[in-house]
Amino acid sequence: MNATDVRRIGTGFLMLTLCVVCGLSYADWGIGVSVGDRGYHHDDRHFYHYYDHPHYGYHMHFLPDGYYTIWAGGTRYYYYDGLYYRYVGDGDYVIVAPPAGAMVTAIPSDFQPVVINGVTYYANNGIYYVYTRHGYQVVSQPVVVAQPAVTVVVAPAAPAPVVQDTFTINVPNSSGGFTAVIIKKSGNGFAGPQGEFYAEFPKVSQLKVMYGK
Numbered sequence: 001m002n003a004t005d006v007r008r009i010g011t012g013f014l015m016l017t018l019c020v021v022c023g024l025s026y027a028d029w030g031i032g033v034s035v036g037d038r039g040y041h042h043d044d045r046h047f048y049h050y051y052d053h054p055h056y057g058y059h060m061h062f063l064p065d066g067y068y069t070i071w072a073g074g075t076r077y078y079y080y081d082g083l084y085y086r087y088v089g090d091g092d093y094v095i096v097a098p099p100a101g102a103m104v105t106a107i108p109s110d111f112q113p114v115v116i117n118g119v120t121y122y123a124n125n126g127i128y129y130v131y132t133r134h135g136y137q138v139v140s141q142p143v144v145v146a147q148p149a150v151t152v153v154v155a156p157a158a159p160a161p162v163v164q165d166t167f168t169i170n171v172p173n174s175s176g177g178f179t180a181v182i183i184k185k186s187g188n189g190f191a192g193p194q195g196e197f198y199a200e201f202p203k204v205s206q207l208k209v210m211y212g213k
Contacts, residue, residue, distance in 0.1 A: 048095070050082025050108040053125075058095045059088075072102040072138070082108040098127050102138040116142045171207045179211045 047064035048054045067080040077099060078085040084102065085093045107129055111122040121142065122129040129136040165185035170178035183190050183202060190198045194210065 047080075048083060050110060054083070054095055056095055056097050060093050060095075061091050063093060068104070070102055070104065072099040075099065077102065079104055082110070098138045100138050100140050103132075103135050105135045107136045117145050167201075169202075169204065169207060171204055171211045173212050181207050181211045 048058075063078055063085060064080045067078045067085070070077050070079050075086070077096070078087070078093065079102070084096050084098050086096050088094050107122060108124075111124045111127070111129060113120050114123050115121075119130070119142070121139070122131065122136065126141060128139050128141055130139050131137075167183045167190075169181045169183060171181050173179045182193055183198075186197065188199070190201055192198065192202065192207070192210070196210070198206070
């Protein structure tokens, strides 16, 4: 065997080795590797995130790197960044609506707190979570309970005080009887029947001088 034959055999062996390695890499890329409850799939394709808002029912042959395996209602789901996947066979996964009861440790920032019927929910686009000590749990859309109408009873306004501006004073007279003297409020004082003015309410003794005869 000469040097040329040796080179040909070496070249052929090298090409065969490259084909085997490439075949293994392709198989690893196509199937993916799963460890425990967290999965890692090697793929350089675009992975959907929640903010991409992909349609439910979208099919794919791979899962994003870092997905979690969760169970809800006895069914296994795969969760990553707000999206839920189900395996439907033949290496095919489909994006599904968040299943009620699913529990995850983190949700996208799109979900904002909203208080309904006194309970704080984290909601976005018709999807609702409640926070528990175990994490965030998917719940059905809450039904707003109508609050009973409140009847406000307004107390009637107090009647305006009656201001008396006319006073009748019985003044003793010289005949042994009484003379009715009408005093009226006038400005800052009081006026008598004969037009006299009193700065203060007149006393009987004052009135007797004029009306006690």
